[in-house]
Amino acid sequence: MANSPSQSSGSSHPDLTDPHAARRHKLEEIVKRGIDPYGQRFDDRQLVKECRQRGSEVRFVTQAGESLELPDMESPELDYRQWKTDHGPGEEVGPTVRVAGRIMLARPTGKLIFMNLRDWTGDIQIFVGKKQVGEESFELAKLFDLGDLIGIEGRLGRTNTGELTVFAEKLFLLSKMLEVPPEKHAGMTNADLRQRMRYADLAFNDGVMQTFLDRTKIVKSVRSTLDERGFCEVEGPTLHTIPGGAAARPFETHHNALDMGLTMRIALELHLKRLMVGGMERVYEMGRVYRNEGLSPRHNPEFTMIEIYQAYGDYESMMELTERLICEAIDKIGGGYKRQYNGQEVDFTPPFKRATYAELFEKATGIDPADQDAVMELAGRLKIETTGKHPDVVRNEIFEEKVEDSLDGPIFVIDYPASICPLTKRKRDNPEIAERFELFICGMELANAYTELNDPDLQEELFQTQLAGLDDEDSMAKMDHDFVRALRYAMPPAGGLGIGIDRLVMVLTNSKSIRDVILFPILRPE
């Protein structure tokens, strides 16, 4: 990759057709002129977005001194050139602005240069005319390359085609780019390169910045929705002595001074529940968790989860909250409740659909999920390994295979078989059914919620059976005695909710891969 020849700057015969060498050469030329190619602070600047808003201040001043309002530039019938001949002679006069950003495109036509300048709020055209900026500045402008960061002071106006443009009066080089930008239409398409060089991806590929700005808005929105409802954000430990709260393989690490093994957290749950015992009645944490497992378009080893606990609530309360969290986030990023994801329409208009695990199972397979013989027989036909497995586990594998992928959603799958939900309270009228829901969108599990189990003795028992059922590979799972002791101090009945933030961002920004919504996903070393 970009192994610039980095011709030692003094090299007497640089090959100027080599793009890297050409940039180095221009850098030297700039330095020779006594200009710092890495610039200085640039005060009083306006964002491109602000300049666009001030575009309405541009007026057409005739030679007679008459100040006319410009015609509607959006109008398709408008021939601005003609309009000017009809109303002229005269010229556009607008406010003076200072903008700074990256040169994305340049169209030199002899003694003038058009450039497209981009800051993180948008693009705006710059006009640099030799006569207008003077010989010296124009020579400097010719030393600018695509990708350079520059500052421009000039008046807002319109070109003959009506395009809002900053007519440069002063030019500032703020930082010279020594690497070569990607191809200007296709951009950088190699997924590996895009992630490895996220800076270039953000700077040059359309839509990338917007996705990550939307991510920030979604995260902020989730926090404010919860804060408004009296939830309290906390920060639990990321280094755990006992990995718990989920079934996943942890990353292991070591504390030198204590000479003690530690694992990175795989979930937030157990510490948040301890806080509920302590009296934090509405508590949440949004943060990174780490799972030492395979990669896929939906899995990165570190990802962002939010877990939310509400004392004296149950999974019904969490369903309503889930809808609020998602809908308010959509309100913040805009685009409406009917959205596109992977080419299909997803309608987030609340309330979301709800269906029980059993009815979805029966609809997809034609088999009563309670009929164990039929379930095992179907598993055989689907070539699902059944030996040594509990029928409920087998049934769940069928569910995952036959039902989950087809859940376009958003849909709450509710009331799971109790046997696959050890940390969940059972329904009062049916101990076989656990009060749990999962939210599915486009076949992807986005949220998971329970009416939390708060019976310490039952919790301990379930821990034991869970541990007994694990094979050697997973035997690093350990009984969390302190957690059970905490429950003995009495945890209120509560609803608990977990949402995969990365997946939520994927769905709301129409991103196919989790790696498109994580700034720096894990990569092999270069």
Next chain:
RNA sequence: GGAAGUGUAGCUCAGUUGGUUAGAGCAUUCGACUUUUAAUCGAAUGGCCCUGGGUUCGAGUCCCAGCACUUCCA
């Protein structure tokens, strides 16, 4: 872990049945141009065809192994 695909200029991609000196667009350099907008026109420069082995008179192309990435599956 399994299957399929991809790897060629700084970037995006062609490259026929194995056949002479590996092509295009963008970018870069030089020339023309003061209202362009993927600016245009003319010219030039730019290659470890992922790596290693093999088949062949001859390999970017076929075979084997490896590496990396992508997609699907587990």
